[in-house]
Amino acid sequence: MSAALPTGSVIGILGGGQLGRMLSVAAARLGYRCHIYDPGANPPAGQVAEVVTTAPWDDSDALKAFCAAVDVITYEFENVPAESLDLLESICPVRPGRRALEISQDRVTEKDFLTGLGLATAPYADCPDLDSLTRALERFGRPAILKTRRFGYDGKGQVRIDEDTDVAAAFAALKGAPAVLEGFVPFLSEISVIAARGVDGQVACFDPGQNVHRAGILRTTTVPAPIPPALRSDAVILAGRILNALDYVGVLGVELFVTPGGLIVNEIAPRVHNSGHWTQAGCTVDQFEQHIRAITGLPLGDGQRYADVTMENLIGDDMERLPALLADADTQVHLYGKADTREGRKMGHVNRIARGA
């Protein structure tokens, strides 16, 4: 505790979306104040933060002023430009650190890191050109998934290559962005582990949840995941190895495929994660507070679950179901304060509590 940031300290958050918003509330609950940095005007997190800076990522004056105003910097998404981070890190501690961000910003670097730890991933191959793609496809077979190496999220920047897919057209669809081909993994289900590591190296994991996606976007996470105890501990141990290898500080999301042969790491996210929202309803310390505790040097919550929960994202016109959701006694509603409802846009989520669990 001696190294913990004192109450009233200011946490700088890069990105003002819903994750930044929920981080800001968690920080306030621990007596900290928040300063949001976002290129977009009126970010959702700004509604619950003390200060908001609206400036582009490459505005070095704004970045310097931001550093001067905060005691520690964290981020709610992994695509902060490297040059901005260089500048920020030279002035103020950034947690989680640079290495986690570099790794997760690039699918090839990430998979190299994971396989280097001895962890299983889908087969993958860097595909700088059509020729290398064609060769990788011969090795992996079809279906396979061609992805941009960088800046992909919620299924964006991906093309599935089926038996009848024109490979050249698929490659062209990525518009010259560096690409990676991933072999198809016949998985039984997807789970994720939300894990945290403190400044002192303490590690704590939440129970793995089972995820269901639709159109590349997470729809629901159910906890506990219906998997055997052995897989549950495998998932937790594996997350701990990743955290330690990165000398990580903060919350990390690890998406895993459950296959007949065991767990395969799909991807990691160096931040709080959509599949960890259920912790708001089921744990003493939720993932947002856990992250704030980690980056400020406070002791971590233990991650134990005291209720079973199903989290469901409210996407686009799911918002039309809001009256029924608000009227349901077992449903906790979390809206993100976004002005416009758009197709595929995450507008909020609900946590459904299984009573008497």
Added chain:
Amino acid sequence: MSAALPTGSVIGILGGGQLGRMLSVAAARLGYRCHIYDPGANPPAGQVAEVVTTAPWDDSDALKAFCAAVDVITYEFENVPAESLDLLESICPVRPGRRALEISQDRVTEKDFLTGLGLATAPYADCPDLDSLTRALERFGRPAILKTRRFGYDGKGQVRIDEDTDVAAAFAALKGAPAVLEGFVPFLSEISVIAARGVDGQVACFDPGQNVHRAGILRTTTVPAPIPPALRSDAVILAGRILNALDYVGVLGVELFVTPGGLIVNEIAPRVHNSGHWTQAGCTVDQFEQHIRAITGLPLGDGQRYADVTMENLIGDDMERLPALLADADTQVHLYGKADTREGRKMGHVNRIARGA
């Protein structure tokens, strides 16, 4: 739902202390934005609200501008001056309404109202002068408690009159403030009910909690209160009668004494209440969100408890225990972001969850 305030609407909150702070977070979770009005600079609620107005209660220009900027007004404490409310109410809906505030601002008016409903209270007498005090004391016997009619909270504005107390000195201690004498009630315990009523008249109550005070300040609330089921339903029915009689909209706190002869109403608070903080850990919809739902016309949560909880206030140098509290796996910590720790000042609270309840 047709009458509910749309998402993105602005809720004006009079008072920016910890209750306003937690209301602001709850409002954000439902997609609303908050505007705090407080005479003091840098109020705790301002750290998690979009806009803060710092102005005195009698600044009619500031009050008018506040009304113009918000869609509905509520308050976190009951001592907003009547003249300010007159002005606000003439421009913008204020919920809960004026009558609840008038009644709770004055102990004699409040007890007249409660006894008028047929509810039991401690014996009480308006004491405009020493003579009336002396006569009331003869009727009630000693000990008795002399209180200011208005502006009392956390045991302030109270003098206990014991066998050896000099009555004239006790009366003088109130410095001419209008006073009320309350007869001593030999109670077994104190409980409170946090109840809510919607715009449409829907009523929902949380489980009664048992309160323990020290030096006039609430220390702990434990839920469920260890009382017989009959008393529990008496408490809930009684709270419902008060809400309906006031045509109340919002959350109301009702403090009750448990006596061998049944329940006696100690006092009512027309707002979220310290003894309802446990709902943050034990209910799908907590008292803060319940209040926001009520005043915005959303359906109320049902108040059911899914975990047993003990809430403990962190007062003054209780903050020195913070490291141990943060390290306890079953303890949820809520700090209020107050810069200075002072004796008797509420700095935060913790909710301890009884696992497997």
